[in-house]
Every structure is written in C-alpha cells, then in structure tokens.
Amino acid sequence: MIESSPPYDLDNSYPEIQSAISQGRRGNNSEAAATLEAFIEDHPNHVGALGHLAHIHELRDRPDLALPVYLRICDLAPEYPLARYRLAECYFDLGDYRKARLNYLKLDGSPFFEDENVLQRLTLCEPWPKRMARQAPRALFGIIKKFGQSGFASSFCKEVISIPSQNEAIGKVGVSGWFSYLNRHYISGDAWKDPKNPCDLCGGEKFETVFFYQDQKVVRCLECGLETVERKPPEGLDIQTGYYDRDSTIEEFIGLGWRDEKTLQLRIDLLKSLFQKAGEPFPQTHGSAFEIGFGQGHFLKEIEKLGYQVRGMETAPKLVAFATMELGLSGYVGSVETIDETPESYDLILAYHVLEHLDHPSRLFEKVSGILRKGGCLVIETPVAELAKMPFNKQMDDSIGYANYHHLHFFTPPHVRQYFEKHGFEVVGEYLLYPDTHPTGGFLGRKKETVI
Ligand SMILES: [Zn+2]
Missing domain, CATH: 1.25.40.10 (Tetratricopeptide repeat domain)
Structure with missing residues (x-):
C-alpha cells in the first residue's frame, strides 16, 4: 500500500x-x-x-x-x-x-x-461552582488535617479575615483561580510556612494584594509600590526547585537563543552603547569582571574576549559544569549569599535577569558594593513592566508577568533606580528593550567614590 x-x-x-x-x-x-x-x-x-x-x-x-x-x-x-x-x-x-x-x-x-x-489556565477557565463541588470535600478534610500544625491556624484565619480587602485581586483571577491558590498554598502545598518579610526596598510592612498565581499571592508595598510574592522561600525558588539545573529548562533556554551568536553580539553592542552614552570606558584595559548568574557562560566568554579577566557564579551545577569545562571559564556554584570574593577587586559586575528571582534583591547590591572597586560599574537587566497598568493577559504572561512562577519581585524603572541609589551607586545609563510587549530595563550604576 x-x-x-x-x-x-x-x-x-x-x-x-x-x-x-x-x-x-x-x-x-x-x-x-x-x-x-x-x-x-x-x-x-x-x-x-x-x-x-x-x-x-x-x-x-x-x-x-x-x-x-x-x-x-x-x-x-x-x-x-x-x-x-x-x-x-x-x-x-x-x-x-x-x-x-x-x-x-x-x-x-x-x-x-x-x-x-496549561493546568493553571484550565483551572482559571473552570466555572467556580463546578470546581467547588468537585473539590470541597477533599479541601475541607485537608484543612482539618493541617490545623494541628504549628502556625497553620493563625495563618489560615488571617487569610480568611482579609478576604474583603482582597476583593479586587480575587475578581481579577476569578473565584476559581483564588480557590486554586488557597488549595496549593495551604492544603496540597506548604508555601504558608515560608517567611513573610517587610518590603525589601523600603522596609514597609503594609501591603495590598494584587494577584494570585498557583500557590503565590502577589502583594504591593503601600509605601514604595514595589510588588513581590508575599511568602518567599529563602534565597528564592530557583535554588529550592532546582529549576535551572534541569535538562528541559536548559534546552528551553538554548531554544530561546541565549547562546546564539546574534543574541550575544546584540548584548555586547547594547553594553558598549550603554557605557559610551554614560561616558564610561568600555572595554576597560586590564579590567576585571564578575557575572552573577552566568547561565552557561557564553556572555561572560564574550566579555573575556574583550580583554577582561573574568569569573562568575551560578546556582545550577550543570550550568557551571558547562561554563568551566566547555568554555574554560572560572566560576562556581553558589548563590548571592555565598559570593565570597576579595573586597573591592572588580571593575565590572553583571547581573542579567537575576534581580527578579531573589527573595532579597538588596543583598545583591550589598554584595556587589563590597566586591566592586570605587568607581566600578554594576550592570543590571531585569523586566520592568508596570504590570498593574497592563491588561490581564500581560499580567498572566509567563515571561514578564505574575505568571512567571520563579519571579519573586516585579520592578518598575524607578524601583531599580532606588535600589542603586540606596546602596551607594549613581545610575549613569539606562536602556529599555521591547517597550510595547515585554518591557525590560538595562541599568548602569557607578559605585560612588565615597559611600555614605
Ligand atoms: Zn516598599
């Protein structure tokens, strides 16, 4: 045939x-x-x-x-x-x-x-009475079982009491989406055990709820407006879940072009123009550079080709193995907390798409401030969408929106600038990529000669 x-x-x-x-x-x-x-x-x-x-x-x-x-x-x-x-x-x-x-x-x-x-969206699309009827008996049993655990009762009761003030956010994701959050946060998961901290940027302790996604509640600081996941595992989800150490994640990112020649060249060109516009030398002769979260190291390799002595840190062992063994870079497995470099030993520090993953972004600025020479530069690239003003489908975007499960903070450009200023940096250059669809900001901060 x-x-x-x-x-x-x-x-x-x-x-x-x-x-x-x-x-x-x-x-x-x-x-x-x-x-x-x-x-x-x-x-x-x-x-x-x-x-x-x-x-x-x-x-x-x-x-x-x-x-x-x-x-x-x-x-x-x-x-x-x-x-x-x-x-x-x-x-x-x-x-x-x-x-x-x-x-x-x-x-x-x-x-x-x-x-x-897909599973999350299916939940959001399900009419809530149907979902309620399907899940109520099991949920009730789950809650009763957990009431014996220390801290659960007070945490759950506070959640119930605050329902009226969360009306708007519940309306946004639908009752079905909110039930899904309650279920994952309190019953099928244990996110309720993670710490709830004051605002990392201003220390504010009052928040309003803006969104629910999976087991996460996103809140906005009433003082400075910074948005963050309310309860965050120490050092972020990347380390807790091992997400960036999975072959499937690495393949996905390679598919997105993080090591394509064109992408790398574009990044280098952006960096050059950022420094040029700020009147800062780049590349710097005999300069030293450190990258926080270097992925497989391809970008850091480009920085090395420009004449820098380079070194880097990444959370995932598989990524570090590639960078050190395949690309011959100097780097180690660690986290922002475990960075241990000679004080004031670097001229340039890079952190691309790292800040939004951290439970305490301020710790990155503190660490960098310690190992950067006076007058040295820090480059940060991070999503900067003003999600609150964007339509629901953008808020549900799994790259820059609240639906990127691994993002724990949602910045706008003024927040990033405030972080720099607060930690003794002067912002001397900025760029904005994909302003219409996926606003992403690049920031160049110079460490002030005298840090107050
Ligand atoms: Zn704040």
Whole structure:
C-alpha cells in the first residue's frame, strides 16, 4: 500500500518563507506578516507558513489575528498539539474562557497537558461552582488535617479575615483561580510556612494584594509600590526547585537563543552603547569582571574576549559544569549569599535577569558594593513592566508577568533606580528593550567614590 502524503506542506525552504523569517529576526514583523500572507494566498495549505504567520501575529500582540490562523492549522494538521495549545492561549488572551478550556482539554494525552501553565489556565477557565463541588470535600478534610500544625491556624484565619480587602485581586483571577491558590498554598502545598518579610526596598510592612498565581499571592508595598510574592522561600525558588539545573529548562533556554551568536553580539553592542552614552570606558584595559548568574557562560566568554579577566557564579551545577569545562571559564556554584570574593577587586559586575528571582534583591547590591572597586560599574537587566497598568493577559504572561512562577519581585524603572541609589551607586545609563510587549530595563550604576 502506498502511503499518501499529508494534504499540507511543512517545507520551510521556500525563499518567501526564508525572507519572512529574516524580516522577523530584524524586528520587521509587519513586513514578515505581509510576506507570509502573500505566500499563503498561493499556498493555502502550507502549515509551516501558517505557523510562522500566527507566531508573528502573537509577537505583535494580536491574538485576534493569530486565532483564525491557528484554527486553520488545527483543521489541516490536527495531530500537532502546539497549534492547539497556541489556539487555546489566544482564546484565553481574548477572554473567551469557555473556548480556551475546550481547547486546553483537547491537549489531553500530549506533553502540553503536563505543563504547569496549561493546568493553571484550565483551572482559571473552570466555572467556580463546578470546581467547588468537585473539590470541597477533599479541601475541607485537608484543612482539618493541617490545623494541628504549628502556625497553620493563625495563618489560615488571617487569610480568611482579609478576604474583603482582597476583593479586587480575587475578581481579577476569578473565584476559581483564588480557590486554586488557597488549595496549593495551604492544603496540597506548604508555601504558608515560608517567611513573610517587610518590603525589601523600603522596609514597609503594609501591603495590598494584587494577584494570585498557583500557590503565590502577589502583594504591593503601600509605601514604595514595589510588588513581590508575599511568602518567599529563602534565597528564592530557583535554588529550592532546582529549576535551572534541569535538562528541559536548559534546552528551553538554548531554544530561546541565549547562546546564539546574534543574541550575544546584540548584548555586547547594547553594553558598549550603554557605557559610551554614560561616558564610561568600555572595554576597560586590564579590567576585571564578575557575572552573577552566568547561565552557561557564553556572555561572560564574550566579555573575556574583550580583554577582561573574568569569573562568575551560578546556582545550577550543570550550568557551571558547562561554563568551566566547555568554555574554560572560572566560576562556581553558589548563590548571592555565598559570593565570597576579595573586597573591592572588580571593575565590572553583571547581573542579567537575576534581580527578579531573589527573595532579597538588596543583598545583591550589598554584595556587589563590597566586591566592586570605587568607581566600578554594576550592570543590571531585569523586566520592568508596570504590570498593574497592563491588561490581564500581560499580567498572566509567563515571561514578564505574575505568571512567571520563579519571579519573586516585579520592578518598575524607578524601583531599580532606588535600589542603586540606596546602596551607594549613581545610575549613569539606562536602556529599555521591547517597550510595547515585554518591557525590560538595562541599568548602569557607578559605585560612588565615597559611600555614605
Ligand atoms: Zn516598599
């Protein structure tokens, strides 16, 4: 029997598709969409082109345009769960929770159905009376069992008492999402045991609730406005969960391009222009640099190529093994707390996407201030979306939103500047990446000659 070929095309080698891909890489997303749309007119069953087009619509923050394209792909190639997953996400972003739920449920049997994000969204989409009826008996039994544990009763009662003041946040995630938080925080998990600290930036002790996600409650400091997960495990979740030491995480980040030549060059160019605009020398002759959270070390290697003597620290043993053995870098497994370098021995310290993972970001500034020479520079890059002002789908974004489970603080640019100032730095340069979709800030701080 001759097997018939599928009625759709996946071949990406067409010049039109290639040119759309490179237009997209250069950030010309509308041009790339137009190229793909023209190609699809002649090749309506080309699943590869449709997939690129839908992805580009999503990058442009247009789930309304991506949705019909994903629907078409699901018709043509129902065996691809990725398109079904993205379709469900588009429905979710557009607020059609009933259709989102139907499509998430169709992922049953695919690896996506194991994904924490999908499970959470399914919960959020479930009508709450249905969820209540399903889970109430088990939840009640779970609560009764936990009442014997020290501190549980007072913690749980405080939660119940504060329901009226959390109305707005509960309304945002829905009663179903809030039940899910209660269940994970108090019954199926033990997040209620983690410490609840004053605001890391200003020391304020009064907060308002802004969001619930999985077992986390996000609160905003009433004094300085900094947002943070209310209860945080000491030294953050990365270390507690071993997330960055998993092969699947490492592969995912490689897929995101963290070691692509172009990405690295872009980072170096950004750094050069940041220093240049601030009138600071870069690269510095015979300079020494330290990177906190160096991943697999590719960026630190680029810094070394510029003439710096480099060293770094990372929390995940597998990442450190790669950096030291494959790239020959000097580095060790540790955390911000265990950084132990000679005082005032570095000219440059880098921390990309580290700050938001820490339970106490102030500890990073204290450590850096100790090991940086006077006049030396600290570069921080971190998400800076003003989430409170953003629509719900952005707040649920699993990269910059509250739904990034590993992010414990949510900064805005003024908060990052305050951290620098408070710890004896002058902010001498800044940049803002992806302002329309995923605002990310770069900050260059110079350690003052006299630290008060
Ligand atoms: Zn505060």
